[in-house]
Amino acid sequence: MAAGPFPLSGGLGFWHRVHATFNADQVKEELKDFEERNFPIDVVGLEPGWMTKSYPCTFEWQKKRFPDPAKFTRELLDKGIRLNLWENPYISKSSRLYESMYPLSGSHLVWLGLVPDYTLPKARRLLTDQHHEDHISIGVSGYKIDEVDGYDFWLWPDHATFPSGVSGEAMRQSYGLLMQNMLYADLFKKRNVRTYGLVRAGNGAASGYPFVIYSDAYNHREYLTGISTSSLCGILWTPEARSARSDREWLNRMQTACFSAMAQLNAWSSGKKPWSYEKVADAVRDVIQLRMRLLPYLYTAFADYHFRGIPPVRAMILEDGFAGGNETVIEGKLDGEMNPYAMDRRVEKTDQYMFGPSILVAPFYENQATRREVQLPHGNWYHFYSGNFAGNGETISVTAAELGDRIPLVCQRWRSDPDAERFRQPGQACHWSSTGGAMVWH
Numbered sequence: 487m488a489a490g491p492f493p494l495s496g497g498l499g500f501w502h503r504v505h506a507t508f509n510a511d512q513v514k515e516e517l518k519d520f521e522e523r524n525f526p527i528d529v530v531g532l533e534p535g536w537m538t539k540s541y542p543c544t545f546e547w548q549k550k551r552f553p554d555p556a557k558f559t560r561e562l563l564d565k566g567i568r569l570n571l572w573e574n575p576y577i578s579k580s581s582r583l584y585e586s587m588y589p590l591s592g593s594h595l596v597w598l599g600l601v602p603d604y605t606l607p608k609a610r611r612l613l614t615d616q617h618h619e620d621h622i623s624i625g626v627s628g629y630k631i632d633e634v635d636g637y638d639f640w641l642w643p644d645h646a647t648f649p650s651g652v653s654g655e656a657m658r659q660s661y662g663l664l665m666q667n668m669l670y671a672d673l674f675k676k677r678n679v680r681t682y683g684l685v686r687a688g689n690g691a692a693s694g695y696p697f698v699i700y701s702d703a704y705n706h707r708e709y710l711t712g713i714s715t716s717s718l719c720g721i722l723w724t725p726e727a728r729s730a731r732s733d734r735e736w737l738n739r740m741q742t743a744c745f746s747a748m749a750q751l752n753a754w755s756s757g758k759k760p761w762s763y764e765k766v767a768d769a770v771r772d773v774i775q776l777r778m779r780l781l782p783y784l785y786t787a788f789a790d791y792h793f794r795g796i797p798p799v800r801a802m803i804l805e806d807g808f809a810g811g812n813e814t815v816i817e818g819k820l821d822g823e824m825n826p827y828a829m830d831r832r833v834e835k836t837d838q839y840m841f842g843p844s845i846l847v848a849p850f851y852e853n854q855a856t857r858r859e860v861q862l863p864h865g866n867w868y869h870f871y872s873g874n875f876a877g878n879g880e881t882i883s884v885t886a887a888e889l890g891d892r893i894p895l896v897c898q899r900w901r902s903d904p905d906a907e908r909f910r911q912p913g914q915a916c917h918w919s920s921t922g923g924a925m926v927w928h
Contacts, residue, residue, distance in 0.1 A: 490720065490791030490798070491696035494627060496568050497682025498784050499528030500774050501750035503572075503630075505757045506533040509551035510558045516759070517567065525760050525771055526778045530562060531570045531630060533754035542576035542599020545583070545616060556624040568627035570683060572754075575634060575665055576601060586612055590649060592657070594642040596633075601641075603648040603657070604664045614672040622673060628683035628696075629669060634662035635687035635701070662687035666695040684748065690719035698722040698748045706739060706851040707837065713746050714839035717800035722747035729756040730763065734855050737766040741893035742849040744777040745841050747799050769891040780842075787842035798842055802835045805846075807864035807879065835861055845870065848884070848894040856886040860894060870895035 502520070504513055513530060520527045534540035538548050547555045559569050576599030577587055584600065590609040591600040602609045633640065636658045646654030657664075662685050674681045674696075685697040699721060703712060709725035716723035727743040727750070730736035740760065743749050751760060760774065761767040787798035802808045838848035838860060846867065848860040864879040871889065876882055876896045884894045 489793065489795050490693055490722075490788065491682075492680065492792045493682035493696040493788060494568070494680040495781075495785060496528045496566070497628070497696075497748070498781055498788070499749070499778060500526050500744070501529040501531060501570070501748060502527055502760075503531030503533055503570075503750065503752040503754055506535040506754045508532075508535065510553070513558075514561070517562075517565070519759065523761055523767075523771070526774055527567060529568045529570050529627070529750075531572065531750070531752070533572045533752075536571060537573070539578045539580050540572075541574070541597045542578040542581075543573055544578045544581040545573060545613075546581065546620060555620075559625040563625050569625065570628045570630060571621060571626055572630045572632060574632045575604075575661065583612055583616055592642060592646050592648045592654070594646040594654075596641055601646075601648075601657075603650050603652070604661075604668050605648075605650045605652055610668045610672050614668065614676075617669070617673055618677075622677070622679070628674075628681040630684040630700075631662065631665045631669070631697070632686050634665055634685065636661070663689060663692050666692050666697050670695050670697075682748070684724070688721060690721060693720040698724045700724055700726050700748075704728065706735070706742065709739070709742050709746075710839070710849060710851060711836045713742070713799055714801040714836045715834070717797035717804060717839075720795065720797060722797070722799065724748040724750065726750060726752040728752050728754075729758055733763040733765040736763040737769050737891065738850045738855060740770045741773045742851070744773045745799075745847045745849065745893060745895075749774070749777050766891070773893060783842050783845075790843065796843075800840050802838060802840065802846075802861070802863070805840050805863050808835075809861070809863070809879070844898045846896045848896075850886060850894065857883065858894065859883050860896065862896065865898060867896045867898060870897050 504516055508516070517527065517530070536548055536552060538544045538546050552558055562569055576596045577583055577591075578599050587600055587602050587609060590606050590612070591602050594601065602613065604610055604613070641658050642654055644653070644655045646657070648654070648657055666685055666688060669683075670681065680696070682696045683698070684700050686700065688695070688697065688699050699716065700723070701712070703709065703725070712723040712725065724746045725739070725743050727739045730739055740751070743751070751758065753759065760770050784798065790796040791798050797804070837851065838846060841847045846860070846862070848858060850856060850858060859881050861881045862877045862879055866878055867876045868874065869876045871892060
């Protein structure tokens with residue numbers, strides 16, 4: 487497995503992307519609400535409205551909404567809050583980059599904007615120099631790269647041409663990877679600055695870049711599949727919690743988001759806040775605060791990702807001792823077409839996953855909104871919140887009522903700490919204390 491990134495540590499906390507039309511004062515008012523309500527926040531994301539034009543983009547500050555971007559960013563940093571900017575790669579005729587980038591761009595437009603050929607060093611330099619001058623130099627910490635997911639209905643056709651000679655199809659399928667490489671290598675790494683951001687598309691070759699894939703998947707079951715199975719090619723995927731049809735659905739979605747590679751609420755359209763559903767506001771606060779207490783554990787998991795290639799969030803079939811989910815045996819003789827290897831067929835268990843070295847996450851969702859089953863790998867597993875023994879290799883049932891509306895978690899001892907074993911007394915197990923914020927013996 488390829489080595490993963492060492493992201494900006496603050497990026498592992500809680501993210502809130504504000505409404506697309508917010509100005510600087512509205513962002514600061516919203517942050518004041520976070521503080522007064524005791525909701526943690528580490529990163530603010532600005533969606534398209536921060537720019538003068540965004541479909542296609544200028545990458546230039548909308549001065550009516552953000553009259554002093556440097557002061558605004560500095561005020562956030564003084565509170566320990568970082569700023570992440572949304573963008574797509576297509577360049578508006580209103581951008582000061584347009585004329586210089588024109589001869590370095592493809593034959594077709596996207597939303598009437600240029601499609602730069604970012605395999606060309608000059609095109610890369612033009613964009614990253616502008617990004618550094620307008621964004622990074624004043625403290626912006628990273629980007630959310632949208633509209634690079636290779637869908638030709640919105641992007642350019644196969645017969646498009648580019649100055650480098652790369653085919654239109656190849657450019658379309660690699661554009662998200664090109665953007666990640668350029669922003670990371672030419673903008674952040676070049677200046678010895680860490681970042682953590684989002685991208686709409688990537689592939690296994692992107693596992694070393696500090697970006698998390700997101701998408702327009704809004705079905706909660708799809709959230710879980712994306713979180714777990716992305717690890718099979720060594721990359722990270724995160725859901726975007728945006729809204730919900732009920733208090734329970736909101737709580738379950740927010741809990742899942744808090745146990746993904748990037749814990750975020752994207753309110754660009756809905757204007758939702760973590761506390762928008764009052765009946766579950768306390769439970770939502772609890773899971774965000776739990777995420778914050780787990781940051782040392784999660785940062786250690788990312789170290790394992792970087793040095794050992796172990797995804798910090800990963801599918802159950804990558805866990806030692808896991809039986810592999812529901813199994814169906816294909817009976818009968820060897821068949822060259824239907825069963826050429828005479829093997830069992832397995833249905834993967836994708837509605838639960840590992841979070842870090844030792845925590846198994848099994849979120850409530852959809853028709854399992856308050857009760858569900860959890861399949862345990864072989865080995866001794868313990869209930870996260872109580873430390874009580876949960877089982878060894880069997881399937882257990884959990885309910886929201888018995889967990890106090892908390893997300894179902896079970897764990898083993900913290901295997902990333904080789905010294906922890908020397909503190910154990912006979913008959914004790916190690917688990918994370920959700921109140922004390924540390925690994926303790928129980």
